[in-house]
Amino acid sequence: MGRPPCCDQADVKKGPWTPEEDLMLGSYIQQHGPGNWKAVPATTGLMRCSKSCRLRWTNYLRPGIKRGNFTEQEERLIVHLQALFGNRWATIASYLPERTDNDVKNYWNTHLKKKLKKIQTLDREGTAGAVTAACSSLASQPALSKGRWETRVRSDIHMAKRALDEALALQDKTVGSASASASASVSAATATYASSAENISRLLQGWMENKTSSLPKTTRSSNYYSTFTGTASSSAAAAAAATGKNSLPSAMDSSSFNLDSRNLEGSSETDHLSHGDVKFPILNSLFESWLFDEEEESVEEIESLAYV
């Protein structure tokens, strides 16, 4: 026999998440850690599908998520990785530690696709030289000959594989000295959840600001969320986050976010965090050196990098 049903579809609430729901979800994960999503609606009383809970956590509440505009470096990385992997957004997002696959996907569909299309059009018209610096960096890619491009793709896969191997080896070392690293892992996880609490705190701050403004807007999540995406309007919330002070409304018990490292031991989030910590700097440095190198390396140089 299989598993019991995930959730009762008839009772499932859909649509934008409210701050209260975010708080309930965040509180649950702070206590139990992410995973076992089936238990989330039952335990918290959230009228949400377990899938929806997981999505909300991974895309918005998860600690360390960066909101707002993509940098030029991120943009280049996405373009490069999209050429390499295709529309495998989760894979691409794994190289951008602060971005979610949904964010990357949306950014590609709404910005980069158009940008590249524009570049291609200009290229066809022989006016590619007139595009901006950002665009021209993107335009350089299609200019590669087929053979050269394939060589790059091939070498890149090897580079990525090597970086991953290094990362995993580093992680093994960390696991090897478990007793010494246990406290570090817990403190890292604690910081992770602190970041989560900040996320929710800032979210609520934005929500309250909206509520008290003279022109209250809708309760759509993007409204309260957009207030802390790095714009000037979020300065108060950012300041609160920077000082480590929650700005939770009084009706919501901020003590539910007191961080208890005992709850974090054995959590899969700890594993996730340590994995990410070692993986990304290595990959980023590799890709940075690749992406920002204006000089065209010889095929031999690429090959030598790839097969060491």
Next chain:
DNA sequence: AAGGGCTGCAACCGCCCTCTA
């Protein structure tokens, strides 16, 4: 000022692979 079209993005849908009983 109004309203119609466009844009950006949060969230849902559905497929597929993995895992469990």
Next chain:
DNA sequence: CTAGAGGGCGGTTGCAGCCCT
């Protein structure tokens, strides 16, 4: 071994806000 749920992921949609006429 098998059925079926869980979880991951890419595609798509719906809607609020913005822009343009």
